[in-house]
Amino acid sequence: MTTYAYLLDLGRCLGCQACVAACKTGNELPQNVQYITISEKSWGKFPTLQSVIENKRCYHCAEAACVSVCPTGALFKEDGLTRLERDKCSGCGYCVDACPFGVPKVAADGLSSKCDGCAEVVKAGGQPWCVKTCPSGALRYGEREEILAEARQRVEFLKTRYPKARLYGESEAGGLGVIVVLPADPETLDLPLNPQIPAAIQTWQKVVQPASLGLTGLAVLTTGLAAFIARRNHHKELERMRQQPMAKAAARPTSDTKESDR
Numbered sequence: 624m625t626t627y628a629y630l631l632d633l634g635r636c637l638g639c640q641a642c643v644a645a646c647k648t649g650n651e652l653p654q655n656v657q658y659i660t661i662s663e664k665s666w667g668k669f670p671t672l673q674s675v676i677e678n679k680r681c682y683h684c685a686e687a688a689c690v691s692v693c694p695t696g697a698l699f700k701e702d703g704l705t706r707l708e709r710d711k712c713s714g715c716g717y718c719v720d721a722c723p724f725g726v727p728k729v730a731a732d733g734l735s736s737k738c739d740g741c742a743e744v745v746k747a748g749g750q751p752w753c754v755k756t757c758p759s760g761a762l763r764y765g766e767r768e769e770i771l772a773e774a775r776q777r778v779e780f781l782k783t784r785y786p787k788a789r790l791y792g793e794s795e796a797g798g799l800g801v802i803v804v805l806p807a808d809p810e811t812l813d814l815p816l817n818p819q820i821p822a823a824i825q826t827w828q829k830v831v832q833p834a835s836l837g838l839t840g841l842a843v844l845t846t847g848l849a850a851f852i853a854r855r856n857h858h859k860e861l862e863r864m865r866q867q868p869m870a871k872a873a874a875r876p877t878s879d880t881k882e883s884d885r
């Protein structure tokens with residue numbers, strides 16, 4: 624099966640924000656919501672001061688932490704993309720805490736919000752809004768193997784100017800759906816070397832979640848048992864009430880009896 628991916632070439636990104644605007648318009652995002660964050664990062668000292676544009680978005684991890692903690696199935700993997708069905712989101716915010724890149728946000732309507740990879744546009748054979756709009760070729764979308772080959776070439780080219788240039792996303796988090804060409808170390812650009820679910824969330828997944836599921840199961844069982852006992856008692860009471868008038872009638876003296884008694 625062919626896997627697709629995005630190329631994000633930070634050696635080419637101008638920081639123009641055209642992708643941010645195209646994403647917001649194309650996806651009809653509310654005023655305070657955006658799926659891409661652009662900023663400038665500098666390092667070194669004059670005269671060797673260097674700077675690049677940081678371009679943060681969902682990386683569509685193959686082993687997506689957000690998907691693994693989502694209790695309702697609102698987050699799921701499809702064709703390499705990490706998708707979000709907001710109708711199914713409960714607003715619990717577990718994905719916000721689990722994502723090693725700090726991507727999902729709980730929006731003003733109380734539901735999780737993040738890049739859906741323009742899944743519907745891509746399914747219809749189109750290009751994602753951000754890719755279509757980028758004026759510098761910093762963004763591309765295509766077969767992952769081709770994207771990887773192009774990214775490797777770009778890294779070699781960039782090394783003449785940025786000696787620490789490297790690829791990011793080939794194997795991180797099981798392989799990202801966004802292959803990033805980095806002009807510097809991941810740490811310099813605030814990207815985790817080994818993106819993982821935070822330890823506290825891992826503990827919650829291993830210990831608290833199964834325990835709470837167990838407790839939920841116990842609660843369901845207890846409620847069911849209580850309902851059964853209540854129903855049985857109700858039937859007994861009805862039966863007793865039915866029996867009572869019959870017993871009274873049987874005990875009451877008949878008119879014949881009264882006559883004979885006179």
Ligand code: SF4
Pocket residue numbers: 680681682683684687688689690705721722723724725726727737
């Ligand atoms: S970057 Fe975060 S939100 Fe995107 S797929 Fe990975 S874990 Fe999920």
Ligand code: SF4
Pocket residue numbers: 645646647649650658659680738739740741751752753754
């Ligand atoms: S792929 Fe689509 S939803 Fe994701 S950042 Fe680009 S335009 Fe926005």
Ligand code: SF4
Pocket residue numbers: 635636637638639640641642643661678756757758759760761762
């Ligand atoms: S449109 Fe392209 S060049 Fe402009 S900020 Fe986005 S990725 Fe960078």
